[in-house]
Amino acid sequence: MKEQMDFFLAQGEIDEALDSYNAFVNTSFLAGVTSGGFGNANPQAAFATPDELNVAYFLEWPTANQVAQLELTYDDVLGVPVNWIPFSSGNDMALAMESGDIDISYSQGLTPFANYVTAGAEHEIVGVAVSYADADNCVAHPDYNVTAENAATSLNGQSIYTPIGNVTHFKLLKMLEHLGVDLDSVSLIPSEGGPAAVAAFENGDVAMSCAFGGALGNMLAAGGNLVMTGSEQEAMGIRVFDVVSIPASFGADYPGVVTAFLQVTEDANRAYAADRGPLEEIIAEAAGMDVEDSNALLDAFSFPSKNDQLSEAWMGGTVQQVMKEQMDFFLAQGEIDEALDSYDAFVDSSYLAGVR
16 A cells, blocks of 8 residues: 555655555454354454343254354354353243343244234344254144044044144144144143143143154153154145244344354354264253254254355245244134234344355
8 A cells, every 4th residue: 555655646646645554454353254154253343242142042952053052152252151041932032032131042933933023023033043844743642542544533622732822833733724623622731841741741631742852752752653744744835943033123233243143053053064973962961961862853953054044945035934824824713813914024134144
C-alpha cells in the first residue's frame, strides 16, 4: 500500500500519501482460523458473546456432537461456559426458550417447534440435528397381541401412553389412521417422559406405549413388539427428524455465536462420519448410556451434513413443508385450533451458510 500510494503521489495522481498503512491491517480475525473449522479459536474478538451459553439437549439420545460437548470444544471455541441442560421433551425446550432460560435447543423435535411457532412463539430453525425414523415409535405390550393386521379391533377400547404435541404423537395418530383404528375408540394418556413410558408398559396398564431413544429399546427388550417399523412409517410419507432451534432474539443479538455453534457441530459430525469407532465411548458417556445401547441408537441415526441441510431435501424447502403437513393434520384431527399458511419464516439458513 505504501509503495503504491508513494508512486501515485510521484505521478501526481493523488495529493498525499500516508507515512504508514500499518493501522489498516488487522490480523486478529485471521489468527483465529485453523484448518479444521474454528479449531481452538476464541472468536470473542470477532463477534459478541453472552456471558454463558445455555443449551437444551436430551439424555439417552446419543449424537455425534456430544464428543465436542464432553471435551468442552464448544466452550473453547466460543470462549464462554456452555451449560448443557437436559430436558424430557421438545415442548419443555420451547417453553424454556420462551422464558429466556435456553439459548439453543439441540435436537428439538420438529412437531413441538411447529406447535409453538403456530401459537406465536418467535423461534427459528437454524439447523437439522438428526434424522431417526427407527428411533421413535410405539411398542405394543405382549399381553394385548396388537399387530398391524388386527390393530383396528385389538386396540378398540384400549389405552395408549404417548407424548402429546410432538412427532411421536403425530406418528401415532398417522399410524392409527393408516391401520383403520377409530381414534375415538382409544384413550391417549399423556406421557411424562421416557422412564414413565417404560413403567406404564411394564405394568401392563396400556396396550401400547410410545417413546423415543433409550426407552424404546427398553420396552422392546422387555418383550414388546412394534406395530409398524420406522421404515414402514417412512413409506407412508412420515419424516422424522430433530432440529437445532433458537429464540429469534438470541440470533439477532449473537449471530456469530449461532454460526460458531453450528461450525463445531459440523466439525464433530464430519469426524463421526470419517471414523465413528473411537468416538463411541465418549458419545455414550455424554448420553448417559452404556456403549451397546448407545450404538444401537446411533445405528438408527443419521446426521445430515451442512450442504445436505441447506439443500431442498432439508432447509431448502422440505422442513417447511413437513411442518405445514403436520400442523394441517393436527388441525384436521381437532388437536389444534389453527395452522399457519406457511412456515417459511421460521427457517433461517443464514447462520448455517456461514459454516465452512
